[in-house]
Amino acid sequence: MAAALLVGVIGSGCAGGAGEVPKPAAGHPGRPGLPGGPGHGAPGEAQKEAPAGMIAGYADNLRRNQAARAIAAKKWGLSATPLPAPRPPTVKPAITTREGFEVQDSEELPPIFTTVPTQDKVVFLTIDDGVEKDPELLRMMSELKIPYTAFLSDYVINNNYDYFKKMQDNGVTLNNHTLNHPYMPGLSYDEQKREICGQQDKLQQRYGHRPTLFRPPFGNYNRDTLVAAKECGVKAAPLWASEAFPDHMEWREWDKDMHPGDIILTHFRGPEEWAGSMPDMIRQVMKVITDKGYAVGKLEDYV
Secondary structure (H helix, E strand, O other): OHHHHHHHHHOOOOOOOOOOOOOOOOOOOOOOOOOOOOOOOOOOHHHHHOOHHHHHHHHHHHHHHHHHHHHHHHHOOOOOOOEOOOOOOOOOOOOOOOOOOOOOOOOOOOOEEOEOOOOOOEEEEEEEEOOOOOHHHHHHHHHHOOOOEEEEOHHHHOOOHHHHHHHHHOOOEEEEOOOOOOOHHHOOHHHHHHHHHHHHHHHHHHHOOOOOEEOOHHHOOOHHHHHHHHHOOOOEEEOOOEEEOOOOEEEOOOOOOOOOOEEEEEEOOOOOOOOOOHHHHHHHHHHHHHHOOOEEEOHHHOO
16 A cells, blocks of 8 residues: 555646736636646656665655544545645746736746646645634644645734634745735735735734735736735745635636646635535535545645
8 A cells, every 4th residue: 555655646716907817718728837847857756866765764654644644534524535745846846927817027027827837636725815713624634634825814814813823833834815805906006015015024923934925816916916026025926726615616727627736726714604614615625636636735845
C-alpha cells in the first residue's frame, strides 16, 4: 500500500466593464500549464536523486498520514479518504496572467490567474472573507490535514481576530481581501490603495505576516487595482476556476470540469446563508475532488 501511495505522489466572476476583465469566451478554457511549460522539470527527477532511506522514510510518513486521514474521514462523514497531494515542486512554476484577463501594460503587475501551471492532479482550496467563524471547520481541516488558503476582509474578521490566529497556527496562510470588500473598479486609485495597503497593515499587525497574495472582491479589478496591489507588496492575484457550496459546484470553464492546478473558491458561510454548514461544504467539495482523482495541495507551495 505504501509503495502504491508513493508512486502516486512521485508521479503525480469577473465583470465586463471598461478596464475590467471579462469571462473567457465559451469553448476556450484558457488554462496555463501545458506539458513542458515553465516550472516543469523531468518527472520524478528529484526523487531519483534522493537516497533510498529518504524515500523509504517519506513512504512511511505518507502511510501514517493516510491512515490518520482515513480515521478522520470516517469521523467527519467524508465519502472517501482524501488523496495524498504530490510533493510540491522544488522550483515554483512561472505564473502569468490568464489570457483574456489582462489589463493595459500589465507585464510588470501581479498576474491574475485561475489555474496554477502543473501536470499533477492537484487543486487548491481557498476560502474568502471571514463572515462565518465555525470552530468545527478548524477541527475538521486540522484532523483531515487538508490544506487551504484564506483571503480575509477586516470588516468581517475584526470581531474575532483570535479565530483566524488559530487558523494560522494550524498552518493556514492568511491573505488580503481588502479592508471593506468594495467593488474595486468603482474606487479611485488612492481609495483602492487604502483598501489593499490598509489590510496589509492590519494583517501584519495582528498576525505578523504581510501577505504576497491578494484577491480582489467579487473578482473585479482594473489596472489601478493591480498597480495599487503591487505598491502594497502583492506578488500575485489568484482568482478561481470553480466555486464550492454545501450542495453543488459552480464552474467557470466551458467543460464544467476540474483540471490540474485549478483554484477552488468558497466562502466563510453557514446555514443562515447556505443550505448547510462549512463542514457540509467541505464534505461536498472533497467528494467532488476525490471522485475525480484529485488531491488538495497548498497554494503557497506553487505560487
